[in-house]
Amino acid sequence: MAVMVGKGAMTNSIEELASTDLLLVAGSNTTEAHPVISIRMKRAVRNGAKLIVIDPRKIELTKWATRHLQINIGTDIPLFNALAHVMINEDLYDREYVESRTEGFEELAKHVQLYTPEYAAEVCGVPAEDIIATAREYAAASGKAAICYTLGITEHSCGSHNVQSIANLGMLGGNFGKPNAGVNPLRGQNNVQGASDSGALPTDLPGYQKIERPGVREKFEKAWKSELPKHRGITKITAMDQMLRGKVRGVYIMGENTVISDPNTNHAQAALEATDFIVVQDIFMTDTAKLADVVLPAASFAESDGTFANSERRVQRVRPAIKPVGEARTDVDILLNVMSRFGVVQNLHTASDVWDEMRQLSPLFGGITYDRLDVEGGIQWPCPTEDHPGTQYLHKDEMDSGMPGYFAPVDHIPPAEPADSEYPLILTTGRRRSTYHTGTQTGRATGFDLLVPSELAEINPYDAEQLELVDGQTVTVSSRRGSVEVPVKITDRSPHGTIFMSFAFPELTQTNRLTSDAYDFITETPEFKACAVRIDQIKESLATTD
Amino acid sequence: MTLQVKNRLNVEVNGITVSCGTDSRVLDALRSAGFDVPTLCFDERSGPQGTCRMCLVDVEVNGQNQQVAACTAFVSEQMSIETHSDSITDYRKTILELLLSETSSPANCPKCISFKKCELHTTAEEYGAKWDAFPSLITREKANDDNPFIQRDYDYCISCFRCTNICNDWEQAGAITVEGRGQNNSIASFFNNNLLESPCTFCGQCINTCPTGALTDKKIVGTIKAENIERTKTICPYCGVGCGIHLLTEDGKLKGTEPDFEAPSRGSLCVKGQFASWEFVKSEERLKYPLIKENGTFRRASWNEALDLVTSRFTEIRDESGPDSLVCWSSARSVTEANYLMQKFARIGIGTNNIDNCSRT
Numbered sequence: 020m021a022v023m024v025g026k027g028a029m030t031n032s033i034e035e036l037a038s039t040d041l042l043l044v045a046g047s048n049t050t051e052a053h054p055v056i057s058i059r060m061k062r063a064v065r066n067g068a069k070l071i072v073i074d075p076r077k078i079e080l081t082k083w084a085t086r087h088l089q090i091n092i093g094t095d096i097p098l099f100n101a102l103a104h105v106m107i108n109e110d111l112y113d114r115e116y117v118e119s120r121t122e123g124f125e126e127l128a129k130h131v132q133l134y135t136p137e138y139a140a141e142v143c144g145v146p147a148e149d150i151i152a153t154a155r156e157y158a159a160a161s162g163k164a165a166i167c168y169t170l171g172i173t174e175h176s177c178g179s180h181n182v183q184s185i186a187n188l189g190m191l192g193g194n195f196g197k198p199n200a201g202v203n204p205l206r207g208q209n210n211v212q213g214a215s216d217s218g219a220l221p222t223d224l225p226g227y228q229k230i231e232r233p234g235v236r237e238k239f240e241k242a243w244k245s246e247l248p249k250h251r252g253i254t255k256i257t258a259m260d261q262m263l264r265g266k267v268r269g270v271y272i273m274g275e276n277t278v279i280s281d282p283n284t285n286h287a288q289a290a291l292e293a294t295d296f297i298v299v300q301d302i303f304m305t306d307t308a309k310l311a312d313v314v315l316p317a318a319s320f321a322e323s324d325g326t327f328a329n330s331e332r333r334v335q336r337v338r339p340a341i342k343p344v345g346e347a348r349t350d351v352d353i354l355l356n357v358m359s360r361f362g363v364v365q366n367l368h369t370a371s372d373v374w375d376e377m378r379q380l381s382p383l384f385g386g387i388t389y390d391r392l393d394v395e396g397g398i399q400w401p402c403p404t405e406d407h408p409g410t411q412y413l414h415k416d417e418m419d420s421g422m423p424g425y426f427a428p429v430d431h432i433p434p435a436e437p438a439d440s441e442y443p444l445i446l447t448t449g450r451r452r453s454t455y456h457t458g459t460q461t462g463r464a465t466g467f468d469l470l471v472p473s474e475l476a477e478i479n480p481y482d483a484e485q486l487e488l489v490d491g492q493t494v495t496v497s498s499r500r501g502s503v504e505v506p507v508k509i510t511d512r513s514p515h516g517t518i519f520m521s522f523a524f525p526e527l528t529q530t531n532r533l534t535s536d537a538y539d540f541i542t543e544t545p546e547f548k549a550c551a552v553r554i555d556q557i558k559e560s561l562a563t564t565d
Numbered sequence: 566m567t568l569q570v571k572n573r574l575n576v577e578v579n580g581i582t583v584s585c586g587t588d589s590r591v592l593d594a595l596r597s598a599g600f601d602v603p604t605l606c607f608d609e610r611s612g613p614q615g616t617c618r619m620c621l622v623d624v625e626v627n628g629q630n631q632q633v634a635a636c637t638a639f640v641s642e643q644m645s646i647e648t649h650s651d652s653i654t655d656y657r658k659t660i661l662e663l664l665l666s667e668t669s670s671p672a673n674c675p676k677c678i679s680f681k682k683c684e685l686h687t688t689a690e691e692y693g694a695k696w697d698a699f700p701s702l703i704t705r706e707k708a709n710d711d712n713p714f715i716q717r718d719y720d721y722c723i724s725c726f727r728c729t730n731i732c733n734d735w736e737q738a739g740a741i742t743v744e745g746r747g748q749n750n751s752i753a754s755f756f757n758n759n760l761l762e763s764p765c766t767f768c769g770q771c772i773n774t775c776p777t778g779a780l781t782d783k784k785i786v787g788t789i790k791a792e793n794i795e796r797t798k799t800i801c802p803y804c805g806v807g808c809g810i811h812l813l814t815e816d817g818k819l820k821g822t823e824p825d826f827e828a829p830s831r832g833s834l835c836v837k838g839q840f841a842s843w844e845f846v847k848s849e850e851r852l853k854y855p856l857i858k859e860n861g862t863f864r865r866a867s868w869n870e871a872l873d874l875v876t877s878r879f880t881e882i883r884d885e886s887g888p889d890s891l892v893c894w895s896s897a898r899s900v901t902e903a904n905y906l907m908q909k910f911a912r913i914g915i916g917t918n919n920i921d922n923c924s925r926t
Binding site: 220464 | 768918
């Protein structure tokens with residue numbers, strides 16, 4: 020999305036979702052992954068908004084939906100292209116907006132001619148009439164329609180093209196730069212926005228300033244009184260390949276359970292095992308920490324000072340309630356110490372000092388101070404100056420990039436690993452409400468075992484019958500990369516041919532032993548949402564869970 | 566949702582003139598004039614119910630006098646509102662005493678003991694309402710529900726229905742309802758099941774809206790004393806919504822969490838933020854000191870020793886294979902400031918742009 024309109028972040032705010040006329044939710048199991056945002060979506064429905072859910076699974080949110088487009092996994096682009104097709108061919112798009120604010124419309128119009136609703140219906144497995152009706156409704160709500168999407172869109176090998184096909188639709192509907200509208204990626208982890216904001220990216224310095232853009236590097240070299248490496252760095256995915264080839268020999272991992280959370284566990288583990296020296300800084304002895312040469316005990320959020328930036332670009336203060344346990348130290352303290360050992364001279368002592376240095380180098384958050392955060396609560400970037408109130412929604416008078424919005428003609432790319440006779444089912448992974456990520460935190464909360472006791476492979480009743488499975492029975496799920504044992508849950512939430520698992524119970528079921536190496540070639544986001552698997556009965560044991 | 570300029574009108578509250586929208590309620594008007602009345606059944610998120618009658622005020626419009634519930638009544642032109650006349654104050658006290666007669670002694674109220682003085686007992690004190698002014702009318706049986714999250718104590722329920730309203734109208738979870746009629750009503754899940762067998766998502770909003778000690782956080786209640794609690798305003802450590810929470814501490818020890826109603830999230834939380842955001846911090850399995858691996862096993866090390874080793878090994882590798890043979894992965898779980906330092910360390914400490922975060926997984 021950054022390529023087309025400037026920045027990859029929610030264009031609008033969470034609270035605005037309750038006041039839209041139409042909500043199009045794609046690849047987001049919102050009631051489970053973002054329960055508090057789903058409350059705003061349900062409110063919108065109660066206020067009279069239409070809710071259209073695009074998801075291969077019959078997720079809980081479909082109970083509130085006007086329509087569920089239950090598409091085949093990985094067929095988002097044909098669907099969104101067909102929606103664009105209908106809007107263009109029936110002359111329903113926001114012509115004034117397209118003419119004044121965008122470029123590339125003619126190419127898009129030509130490109131989507133191939134994507135008739137009938138063609139998309141066949142590829143996506145949904146009725147053509149539903150596609151046509153959705154396009155008409157989205158167009159009718161022009162300027163007041165919000166699209167929300169999550170990892171169901173991005174965690175595909177065509178993830179960035181998925182996003183571009185969605186942004187095309189957003190621009191055709193004239194939904195950028197208006198309240199209660201926009202195109203909104205709902206971010207996963209508490210500070211995933213802040214981590215990227217801070218410049219912890221191989222291509223970007225703080226505030227999304229491109230390291231290879233003229234003048235940027237020089238500005239930071241002057242401020243940091245040090246030379247900066249000129250060329251972009253490598254992503255995690257590339258780094259893991261280079262570990263196996265001996266090109267990357269050392270890694271410093273802060274607060275991440277790579278082995279469990281990354282795709283193809285065996286590959287991730289082999290990569291780290293091939294690395295000469297590993298430092299892990301974390302709060303628990305995770306499976307990743309077990310592979311380290313040095314483990315540094317970090318403070319938890321409850322012991323740390325600083326800020327998190329949420330999904331709606333809102334910077335909010337994190338404050339310590341207690342001292343770190345044992346000899347644990349905050350991430351900021353540890354890194355300040357490490358940096359001084361590497362000869363970095365800087366007059367920084369507290370999180371507040373660090374924030375001030377960062378904001379002075381990044382116009383995006385230049386006006387956000389700790390003092391303001393204490394008084395005003397959260398502030399949404401962009402906020403360039405201290406008298407700027409922050410930005411509720413982006414692209415108001417022009418695209419945030421200062422450029423027109425560029426339409427991106429994109430084509431359907433099926434998932435890298437389709438089902439076949441050997442591995443006839445598709446595994447899609449995701450989240451459940453009462454577990455978080457790899458379970459290191461929710462797994463330690465009392466009572467949570469009563470809500471979801473273990474990993475479950477959700478399977479459609481038809482598939483279960485074919486495989487002669489009973490509910491709760493433990494089976495082996497295998498892919499070309501590995502296999503795990505897991506109890507099955509028979510439910511029509513899963514469509515025919517697809518099973519669903521999370522990855523929050525690594526002690527018993529390491530789901531990512533199954534997932535594939537495929538990733539999006541632009542963002543290098545892994546394809547967690549589709550890989551081919553097989554289910555086998557476990558012969559000897561009739562073990563069931565309970 | 567149209568960009569229509571809302572019409573405004575003036576009303577008088579206790580002699581002060583305020584301007585408000587024509588669609589304002591009397592409660593909005595009197596609050597904007599700087600006054601307040603008790604609102605035991607009102608939660609701004611699920612809207613007015615008008616059942617507790619505590620917010621009754623005297624209004625005069627065109628010479629007509631009447632008493633209206635401020636939460637439900639709309640303002641009108643020429644309206645004059647009086648919030649604390651003697652008769653209304655006396656009336657509120659009587660309602661409070663009737664409500665109190667349905668509850669157990671304020672001295673044992675779970676919310677007042679473990680969290681903070683509850684709305685019912687705060688208001689009772691304000692109006693000098695006595696608990697034993699009327700004969701006790703506790704008629705409900707004790708709730709039988711062994712879920713580990715929500716404690717239900719009917720002895721403090723005043724049938725305000727804020728919990729069922731927040732569950733059905735705001736969360737739209739539809740987990741709880743009112744069972745029975747009149748004095749025998751109670752809050753229950755449908756068909757009187759255990760909450761674990763209901764559609765309850767354990768978001769905890771019923772606990773937080775409850776104006777009495779009838780619903781409390783079972784993990785915390787009884788383990789902490791209200792007068793000792795310190796609250797630290799911070800952000801939930803789970804997803805990217807970034808809901809505001811308060812961490813509760815007593816003598817420097819972490820004892821629980823509560824939602825922060827002042828935050829942009831308006832008090833919303835899910836099961837993780839409400840019930841799983843603090844126990845892991847106190848887990849015995851937390852890493853408490855640096856570790857160095859020798860011959861395949863970890864041994865305890867001092868900070869100096871551990872950081873010396875990091876420095877010497879990273880420097881060796883950089884000297885042998887160049888700065889791009891090292892990579893740093895920072896964390897979407899840690900604060901932005903730590904992420905900033907990590908990228909600065911990679912770039913000028915080591916000399917590589919090989920810095921990434923876990924946003925792709």
